[in-house]
Amino acid sequence: MSGPARMEARMELVCPAGTPATLRAAVEAGADAVYCGFRDETNARNFPGLNFSGEELAEGVRFAHGHGTKVLVAINTFARVGEVDRWRKAADTAVACGADAIIAGDIAVLDHVATNHRDSVRLHLSVQAAASTPEAIRFYAETFGVRRVVIPRVLSVPEITALNKAIDVETEAFVYGGLCVMVEGRCYLSSYATGKSPNLNGVCSPPEAVSYDEDDKGMAARLSGFTIDRYAPGEPTGYPTLCKGRFNAGGKTSYLFEEPVSLNAGSLIEGLKKAGVTALKIEGRQRGKGYVSEVVRAFRRAVDAVEAGGDAVEIDRILAGQSEGGRQTAGAYRKIWR
Amino acid sequence: MNAPAPTPRLTLGPVLFHWPAERLADFYRRIADEAPVERVHVGEVVCGKRMPFSDPCWPDVIERLERAGKEVVLATLALPATVRERRSIAELCGDDRMVEVNDITALPARSGRPFVTGPFLNVYNEATARFLAAKGARTICPPVELSLAAIGGMAAACPEVGFELFAFGRLPLAISGRCYHARLHGLHKDSCQFTCEQDPDGLAVDTLDNQAFLAINGVQTLSNQVQAFCPEPRVLAAHKVARLRLSPHTCDMVAVAEAYRALLDGRKEPAAVRAALSALDLPGEMVEGYAHARPGWMTEAAID
Incomplete structure (x- = not known):
């Protein structure tokens, strides 16, 4: 899809689902898509008490699809030597559960999904792949049929605009939650x-x-x-x-690298839309359902207001409650962050 | 019947720091004449803004190294962003020499022709290694956090590629869109005044309790400690390691290369090599945790 056509489409709100309960909360709060992972090292939020079994995912997909919400499954760590089959099987399970997309960053996982499931599931390129140039994104699109790229948090809004003009796949941008200062997937x-x-x-x-x-x-x-x-x-x-x-x-x-801040690009929703971004992503699979409900509801209203032509003051007012008393930044979206 | 494994070769990695052109020229002149390394990587990897300063020196450096019998590898940027940076990658990938790929950006431009993957490219398993081998990867230097066992596992499953282990130097741990040298000096990346040039081994970052921890080098974060992994040759052979990478610092890199050459040739025991390295002017304590699948900062003595 070309740039102008993308701009006419409604932006998709992609929300975190760390557990079956938060999946339901995000769906009910108005998420267009939720993302989640399996309860093991195949996903990048491998914390105790979080994530899904295969059965829970199948049930979650049924619930989400019943509400018109998509489910994206993150298999976004890098497969361990000699154990690549565990990552491949996670992808197979996600497909069998009816996932709409798999979010992956490892070439081994991308290659497996592209070879075996190209017609049954979309491939999204994880931010862990750190693809930030047209050449890198085209490589993933042409080689594996990647349909969407989660944009590394190093680009400013004007750079995202230029990037979207140079590529034919969708982009997804983080708008809220935890913020990596280093290029994700390339930090040890x-x-x-x-x-x-x-x-x-x-x-x-x-x-x-x-x-x-x-x-x-x-x-x-x-x-x-x-x-x-x-x-x-x-x-x-x-x-x-x-x-x-x-x-x-x-x-x-x-605070040499970054202050203890979190990302809030709520005021840039309209700018990101104009930049050709397809989907807005909220970080926080480690968060509870109360938090997820509240943040998703606020961003649902903000995105709807932007789509309806609302002005910046109105958007700011909707999102004013979403600071948790902590400090926030628009990160690399504003060039001065560098 | 297996033939005895060939002795691993020595690679001098690219200079990660912002050294003035004269320093680079002097450094490589001595490497060409004296350092017992087979392969030398040249070029800017960390920050495209430094390229206008170093670019003019490379033709002479390359000519000198090749005249001395070294194989020269052209290193490419790890985090290309601007049109000029992306063009530089495309141009380098068109060269007949070997190229070091440090970002997927370079892959379409180089696919089908031989290349090395540097430690900034995520190669974590045999399936990814085989995929890249089919595209032309001949040597893979995996991310520094991978252990010797993990590298050995890939090497066993992917014999068509030579695996290179990051053996010496401050460990490249992260890269960012933000320049920490600029930030520390109250500047922004776009008007950075190149303060990273003041720290030719990187600037030490200590904890609030004055523990040596990290080092910054513009947009890059490295370990404060110096990887100095000195395994017995039989251990490297058992893990099918084809090359050891030595990452340049301001200490005597000819002495570093000689110490590793003696190790690989079986002329010196690991303990003697460690002693030789520790006598040099290293920017930090010697560590090797990553090779043993332990935290990277761990010293040889701390590993049980």
């Missing part, structure tokens, strides 16, 4: 400190590596013994996500 910081990483294990800065240690200076939040941040006595503590910590470099102490 977590395994350097803890031995576990997004690509290998589907986790980043994993809870089992975290400690909170109190001393005379206050509280230190550590990851495998490395101090990621410190808090004065009585100060609320945060989770030691490696790239959101404070460090000493060049004689300065700072």
Whole structure:
């Protein structure tokens, strides 16, 4: 589909479903599509208590399809040497459950789906594949029949506009939730400190590596013994996500990589639509159903308002409640972030 | 009956840091004359903004290295963004020399002709390795977080490719759209003033408790510690490792190459090689956790 035709279509709201309960909550709150993963290392949110068995996915697909909502299954880690069949079987199961699309980043998984399931499921390129140029995206489209690319969070809105003019596949952009500062799929910081990483294990800065240690200076939040941040006595503590910590470099102490912020590109929905983006993605498969309901409902209203020609003030008002008291950023969508 | 495995070869990886053209020219002159490495990767990988500074020096560097009998590999950018950066990749991929692919962007331009994949390309399993081999990959240097066992598993299943292990240097751990050198200096990437040039081995990033941890190099984040994996040759042979990659630093890289050459030739024990390396002016402590499927920062002594 060419650029102008894409712009006329209604933007799709893609929402996180970490559990069967949040899947139902997201569907009922107005998601156009939900994304989820299996309860193992084949997906990049491999946390205890999250994700789906095959049976739960089949049931979730039935529920979602009954409400006109699509289900996208993330098989988006990198298959382990000698165990590639586990990743292939996860894809087979997703297809058997009636998934509308598989989100994958590993060539091994993409190749398997393209070879065996090309006619029965769409392929979306995971952000973990970090395809940010027309050449890379065309490669995945032509080689594996990829229909949609989740855009790496390094591009500004004008760059996304230019990218969409140069490619023939849909794009999906993150608009809300956790924010990776590094190019996703190409970051090994977590395994350097803890031995576990997004690509290998589907986790980043994993809870089992975290400690909170109190001393005379206050509280230190550590990851495998490395101090990621410190808090004065009585100060609320945060989770030691490696790239959101404070460090000493060049004689300065700072949040060198990024402050403990989350992404909120709600004010850019209209800009992303004009840039030719097909789908807006909300991060947060690790979140509970109350959070998911609330965020999805707000973004549903915001997207509908944008589609109806609503102005920026109205969109801001709809999304005003979605800050959780935490700090937010529009990330790389605004060029000055770099 | 299996023939004895050939001795692994030594590769000098691309310089990851922003070295002035004169420094690059001096460095490669000495590598050409003195370093016992078979292959030398040249070119800018980390930041396209540095290319106008280093580009003029490459023709002479390449000529000098080839005259000295080195195989030259042209490295390409890991995170191309601008039209100029993308064009540079296409141009390098058209060269008759071997090319190092560090982003899928280069693959269509190089497909069907031989290439090396660098540690910035995600090759985690034998199926991906075979796919890339069919496109022309001859050497694969997997991401640094993969263990020796994982690399050996790929090598056993994909004998048509030579696997290269990142053996020496600060480990490339992440790349970003944001420039941390610029951010640290209160600047933005687009008007960065090239402050990364002040740190020819990267700038140390310590924790608030002054633990050595990471290093920044413009848009790249590396380990503060220096990978210095010195396995016995029989261990490399058992895992079918074809090459060891040495990543350039300001320390005496000829001495580094000589130490590894002695290791591979069986002239020096691993302990003696480690001792030789530790006597050099390294930018950080020597570690090798990743090779053992442990956290990357772990030292040889800490691994049980």
